[in-house]
Amino acid sequence: MEKLLLLGDEAIAQAAIDAGMSGIYAYPGTPSTEIMEYVQASPEAKMHHIRSLWSANEKTAMETALGMSYAGKRAMVCMKHVGLNVAADAFINAAITGANGGLIVVSADDPSMHSSQNEQDSRFYGKFALIPILEPANQQEAYDMVHYGFQLSEDLHVPVLLRITTRLAHSRTGIQRLERRDQNTLRLPSNLKQFILLPSIARKQYRELLTKQSHFEAASDISDFNRYYDHADKKTGIIACGLAFNYLIENFPGHVVPHPVLKIGQYPVPRDAVNLLYESCEEILVLEDGYPIIEELLKGMLNKGKKIKGRLDGTLPRDGELSPAIVSEALGIPHFRGNEVPSIVKNRPPRLCDGCGHNDAFLALNEALEMYGRGRVFSDIGCYTLSALEPLESINSCVDMGASITMAIGAADAGLVPAVAAIGDSTFTHSGITGLLDAINNNSPITVLILDNSTTGMTGGQTSSAYGKVEDICRGLGVSDDHIHIIKPLRKHHEENMAIIQKELAYNGVSVIIPRRECIQTLNRKMRQKAKVKSMEVPS
Amino acid sequence: MKKDIILAGVGGQGILSIAACIGMAALDEGLFLKQAEVHGMSQRGGAVQSHLRISSEEIASDLIPEGKVDLIIAVEPMESLRYIPMLHPTGWIITSITPFNNIPDYPDIELILKEIWKQPHYVTLDADTVAKDCGSIKAANMVILGAASPFLGLKPGSIENAIRKIFDGKGEDVILLNIKALQHGRAFALKNM
Structure with missing residues (x-):
């Protein structure tokens, strides 16, 4: 079969289609978004009726996928x-069910953190849940x-975590496909109480998960994704996890x-192979593109064994992604560095697009807040977070999805009145609704x-779960109709919009203002498509 | 054969169309390929780059090692300078001279060009004007690709075939315009290397 030129994300999507997946569930988030988008655009997925719609958030996505797994079909x-x-x-x-x-x-x-607020390492979650990674x-x-993961999951009756990083997700290369598998038929769990985590059953299920640990370890020991390469220079033995292996061999x-x-690609860590490396070498270098998990395990709390080098002892930087140059420095291999960036080159940070409605909304908010002073706008995760940068400098927080509304409540409780929350429509239905109810x-x-x-x-204009529902949700939660305003964020309405915001800032209760104007990017895309359709129509 | 290329520009300028053409041509010639792209936040008008590696041998890292870049292909002059530390002493810079000014402190374009001309190997060209002369300013990226083509180690025919495939469905006029832009860019580079 001919190789396909695919991003890492797309390779995962194509594999899931080929491996007999029946449904995929997700909320957009860089660098994972393209997995779902690929399935949504795939004619094969359509032909095989693979379910592929965006969920309101990651929790609903996870639960829905678990429901499909309960019913016996493969889900991602x-x-x-x-x-x-x-x-x-x-x-x-x-993991318990x-x-x-x-x-x-x-x-x-x-x-x-190319597009994120932290660089947490998901392998910790896999270890925490006690499942294979x-x-x-x-x-x-x-x-x-x-392909392997679906099989492992069905053989060992456990969810499997696939951990990727930005560089793998967003890099394109030729992919060789495997043979297609059929989807599963509807098949209930053999034990209909397996998914009822009442304490009496949960205790039993948890003990079963603990018993299965030895099976997970055995699977890692024989896995093709874990490989031991024996070579002569035994001064340093190297453990390379995931993508770090490429940065190593590149040198x-x-x-x-x-x-x-x-080379490690499957967890739990293959203990025998680690032992062999440790016993054969004078010191160990651990290369992990993320947190120093294996390094910490090998060192132990007291660090009384052989020398373990990595992120904790300064051989590698403590934070940030690895690169071929960082690995070459850790190995003491000289590498050439070109000339410095000329001082004339200025930073070019991302910014709100020209013509973006958020810009006009924040200009109105900034002016409305002038009489109260700075430091009272709690914001959220989305394009509008860019209003933190010059020239707007409108917001004072961005923590996690939905935190704008709840942080504003807490600040108001402390006496910061008025407090303002600024949240996008998609983020609102992701995690803002419960905060507004509070x-x-x-x-x-x-x-x-x-x-x-x-x-x-x-993330590039995916369907928002909030579409057409925002004011109804607010009304349903109990926001008074008098204090819900829909405004059009355009320069020509600036004075009017500013006056509405100012009036609501003075109100001693919950107000919701909805600046509503379509994203300039999705609007342009639609206009281009329309023009294309028009040009294809045959004049009568 | 091995070429390590950085494509540079500003989010929204479409550097990925250049990458797609090179990638398609490389695959046609049976070469290995890795192309690391930037998605997400930076696409909103920020500096963006793509690491493109083509080779007759298998490629390990998705990122090009520092100091090993053979070619910086830029659709914006200041962006061509941002990746100088990655460039090998024998490497080339191919860049458009038209600034994309979306920041308050964008430097004087003359000073930027002077800085590029201090580098040992470069081709600077007014891709917008060349594209306009070919029929549409939209083909400026293909002019840049053409100017880079003598350095890619790929056959000109396979790049033209790639353009045919990628613009398939947009009509023969569009394909011919882009191929013309490619050829004009190539001719300019061959004259000014």
Whole structure:
């Protein structure tokens, strides 16, 4: 079969289609978004009736995928690393219920925080949940691991975590496909109480999960994704996890490393192979693109064994993603660095697009707040977070999905009145609704701007669960009709919009203002499509 | 054969269309390929780059090692300078001279060009004007690709085939315009290397 040129994310999606997946569940988040988008655009997925709609958030996605697994079919759930925090309750407990149909959880980490608020390492979550983890070194392995992961999940009746990082997710290469598998038929779990986590059953299920640990370890020991390469220079033995393996071999001609190397792609860590490396070498270098998990395990609390080098002893930087140059420095291999960036080159940070409605909304908010002074706008995760930068400098917080409304409540409780929340429409239905309910029940003196661009903008314009529902949700939660305003964020309405915001800032209760104007990017895309359709019409 | 290329520009300028053409041509010639793209936040008008590696041998890292870049292909002059530390002493810079000014402190374009001309190997060209002369300013990226083509180690025919495939469905006029832009860019580079 001809190779396909695919991003890492797309390779995962294609593999899931080929491996007989029946449904995929996700909330958009860089660098995971393209997995779902690929399935949505795939004619094969359509032909095989694979379910592929966006969920309201990662928790609902995780639970829905678990429901499909309960019914015996293969399901995948995809998210960025911080999405796994949102899905954590369902994720941890899914390890206790176990899986029926194959269940793969893809978590895409973002070391160096290219598009994220932290660089947490999802492998900790896998270890926390006590489930097998797969970590591909390249896009072909990512493809192969999805086939293997569904099988592993069904053989061991457990969800499997597939951990990827930005560079793997967003790098394109040729992918060789495997043979297609049929989807499972509807098949209930053999034990109909398996998914009821009442304490009496949960205790039994948890003990079963603990018993299965030895099976997971045995699977790692014989896995093709864990490989031991024995070489002569035994001064240093190297453990390289996932993508770090590529950065390692890049530094050697013909990709042959003179040291013994253990490449890890499946967890729990293959204990025998680690032991062999430790016993054969004088010191160990651990290369992990993320947190120093294996390094810490090897060192132990007292660090009384052989020298373990990595992120903790300063051989590698403590934070940020690895690169070929960082690994070459750790190995003492000289590498050439070109000239410095000329001082004339200025930073070019991302910014709100020209013509973006958020810009006009924040200009109005800034002016309305002038009489109260700075420091009272709590914001959220989305394009509008860019209003933190010059020239707007409108907001004072961005923590996690939904935190704008709840932080505003707390600040108002402390006496910061008025407090303002600024949240996007998609983020509002992701995690803002419950916070607004708190505000209503608390009768908090806060003004909530729900910036409605009718899409999930930052990740490239995916369908927003909030579309057409924002004011109805607010009304349903109990926001008074007198204090819900829909405004059009355009320069020509500036004075009028500013006056509405000012009036609501003075109100001693919950107000919701909805600046509503379609995202300029999705609007342009629609206009281009329309023009294309028009040009294809035959004039009569 | 091995070429390590950085494509540079500003989010929204469409550097990925250049990457797609090179990638398609490389695959046609049976080469290995890895192309690391930037998605997400930076696409909103920020500096963006793509690491494109093509080779007759298998490629390990998705990122090009520092100091090993053979070619910086930029659709914006200041962005061509941002990746200088990655460039090998024998490497080339191919860049458009038209600034994309979306920041308050964008430097004087003359000073930027002077800085580029201090580098040992470069081709600077007014891709917008060349594209306009070919029929549409939209083909400026293909002019840049053409100017880079003598350095890619790929056959000109396979790049033209790639353009045919990628613009398939947009009509023969669009394909011919882009191929013309490619050829004009190539001719300019061959004259000014």
